[in-house]
Amino acid sequence: MSTETIQHCAGCGIGLQTEVKSKLGFIPEVALQKEPLICQRCYRIKHYNESSSITLQQDDFLKLLGHVGQTKALVVKIVDIFDFEGSMISSLARFIGNNPVLLVVNKIDLLPKVTNANKIINWVQRRVKEENLKVVDIVLCSAKKNIGFDRVISAVQEYRGNMDVYVVGATNVGKSTLINRLISDYSDLEAELTTSQYPGTTLDLVKIPLDDGKFIIDTPGIVYKHRLTEVVKKRDLTPLMPDKPLKPMVFQLNEGQTLFFGALVRFDFIQGEHQSFTIYTSNAIQIHRTKLERADQLYEEHKGVMLTPPAQADLEELPKLVKHPLHIPKGKQMDVLISGLGWIKVNSLAGAQLAVHAPKGIKVITRESLI
Template sequence: MKELDSGIALSCAGCGVSLQSERQEEAGYLPESALKREPVICQRCFRIRNYNEASSVAVDQDDFLRLLGSIGETDSLVVHIVDLYDFEGSLISGLQRFVGNNPVLLVVNKVDLLPKSMNLNRIRNWVQQQAKAEGLRTVDIVLCSAKRNIGFDHVIEALERHRKGRDVYVVGATNVGKSTLINRLIRDYSDLERELTTSRYPGTTLDAVHIPLDDDKDIIDTPGIVYASRMTEIVPRSFLQSLLPDKSIKPLVYQLNDKQTLFISSLVRFDFVEGERQSFTLYISNALNVHRTKLERADELYKEHRGELLGAPSREELDEMPAWTRHSLRIPRGAKKDIFIAGLGWIQANGTTGAIVDLYAPKGIKVLMRDSLI
C-alpha cells in the first residue's frame, strides 16, 4: 500500500478506493510510476476515463452494506438519485431502513430521455405516488438531466434548502447518472477541482468519495448499488451502448391483433394473447431492433434467428445469460398501464378494452405492471 508522508493511505480521485501497487487484479491498483500523475487515479479509472474500457473489479458487498448502513448513524441529508427511464429498476428498495430519520431528497435524473412534449408536473406527481407506494418518505422531489443541464439549478436550490449545515450522502443504483451529477455539484457547489470517474459501465465508484464543501462539511458519493434484476447488469458490456438511450426516445407504436408477437432484439418477447385490436407503444432505446410476427411462428423464429435477424446480443452471448421466464399479465379494462422491464424500458398498453399478454424476459429480471408514466 502506498502512503503519503503523513501516513494516510492514498485514495483514487476517481472512484475513492484505497490505492495499491502490488496486486494488479485487485481494486485500487496503479503502477508506482503513476503516483506522480495529477490527479492520482487507479488504473481502472484511467482506462475508463481515457479508453471507455470496463474492468471486472467489483466492490466487496460486505463493505458496501456496511457503508450504506452507517448513514443512519449520521445527521445528514440523503440524496437518492434515480433514473426516470428505469424508475422501479433503480429505486433502492428499503432505503428508508438504512437512512433512519435522515431526510431524503429524491433527484430524478435523465428526464431528457422522455419525449419533449411531456408535462413535468404530471411526471413529478407520478414519481411522488410511486415513491410513496415503495415506502420512501421524501422531503422534496426534483426532476433533472445532469447530462443536458436541465433543472440542475433546482437541485442546487433543494440542497441549500434541506441541507441545513449537514453532510450530504449521495446514493443510487449503477448507471443512474450519479457520478455525472456529482461532477456538476463539484463545479457548482464546491471549490474542489476534481472530477469523478464516469462511464456507461456499472459499478464505476468503488468506495465512498468525500468532496469537501466550504463550511467544512462533505458531499459523500457512495458506490452504486448493483441490482441483478436490471437488464443492464446481465447483458454483455459491449451491448450496453445499444441498451441505454443517450437522447430523447422516439416511441414506437404498433397496432396489434391478438395472437401477434413482438421481439425486442433477442432480449424480450411480448405476446398479445387475447383482446380486441389495439395499439401498444414501446419506450425503449431506438438502437434496439423490434420484429413483429404471428404468435404461432414465434417459437420457431426465435430458435432459428435469435442473435441474428432478431438482433444482438449474439447467440454465444445469449447462451451466457439466464433463460427466459414467462410473465402472464391481465391488463384491466379501461386502465392505462405500462409493462415495465427493468433496465430496458416499458410497453404502454393504449387500449381501453383490456388484454391478456405474456412477456418473456431473462429469469430474475424485474417485470411489473404499473400505472402509465406517459
C-alpha cells in the same frame, strides 16, 4: 500487488490494487512510485474535479446505508426516469434513519419533449409513496444536458443546512455525471481528500470538501442484477441505453401476436381486443413482429442473427428467457416495465392477457402509466 504488501489510498483509505481498473482501489503501477499514494478515483476527483463509476454488490451497499443512518446528513437519492423501478433502492427507508431524502430524477431529457413535467412529478410522488419512502422534495433534471440542475443545487442548499450530503444511486443512473456537476459547482477542492472508511468495512466512500467544512460523500453505485443493463455485454449497452429523446413506436396488435426486442425480450399479446401498444425503448433496438404460434421457432432460428442484440456469440452468457404472465384489468391505463429495456404502454382500457419473456432475474412489472 500481494495482500502482504497491500497499501492504502491516502485519499479515501481503500486498499490499493493494480489489476482491475473498474474495481475499488485501482492505481496504475507507474503511480506506485509517487507520494502520496492515491487511487485513480481520488486522483481524478482531486486533479480533474471528476468522480468515476465504482460499483458495489447489494449486500455491501446495504451495509453502507446502515452507517448513513447513524449520521446526521441529507441523502440525495438519484433515480433514472427511464428505469424508475429498476433504479429505486427499495429498502432505503429502513436504513437511513430520520435523515431527509432529496429525490433527484435524472435523464428527464429522454422523455418525449411534449411530456408535462408536473404530471411526471405527480406520478413520481405516487410511486415513491408506494415504496414507503418519505422525501422532502422531488427534482427532475438531466445532468448530461444541464436541464434543471440549478434546481438540484438550490434544493441541496435548502435541505442540507449544516449537514453532510450523501449521494446514493444504482449503476447507470447518471450518478457520476451528477456528482461531477456538484463537485464543480459546490467545491473548490483546495482541501485534501480525507480518509472516510468506516471501521470494519471495505466500502469506498470519497468525501469531497465543501467551503463550510462539511462534505459531499460520493458512494459507490449499487449493482442491481434485476436490470437488463447489468447482464448484457458492455458492447450491447450502447443500443440498449438511449442517449436522445425517445421516439415512441405504436404497434396495432391482434391477440396471438408477438414482438421481439432483438433476442433480449419477447412480448406476447395472448388475449384481448384488437388494440395499440406504445413502445418506449431505445430506438437502436430492432423490434420484430410475428405470430405467437411461430414465436418459438423464429427465436430458435434467428436469435443472434436477425434478432440482435445480443450477437450469437454472447447468447450463451445471457440468462435463459423466463415467462412472466401479466394481466391488465379493464379500465386501467398501465405500462409493462422491463427493467433496463424500457416500457410498453397498453393504450386500450379493454384489458389484456400478456406475457413477457425476459432473461432470468430481470424485473418485469406492471404499473400506472408514466405518460
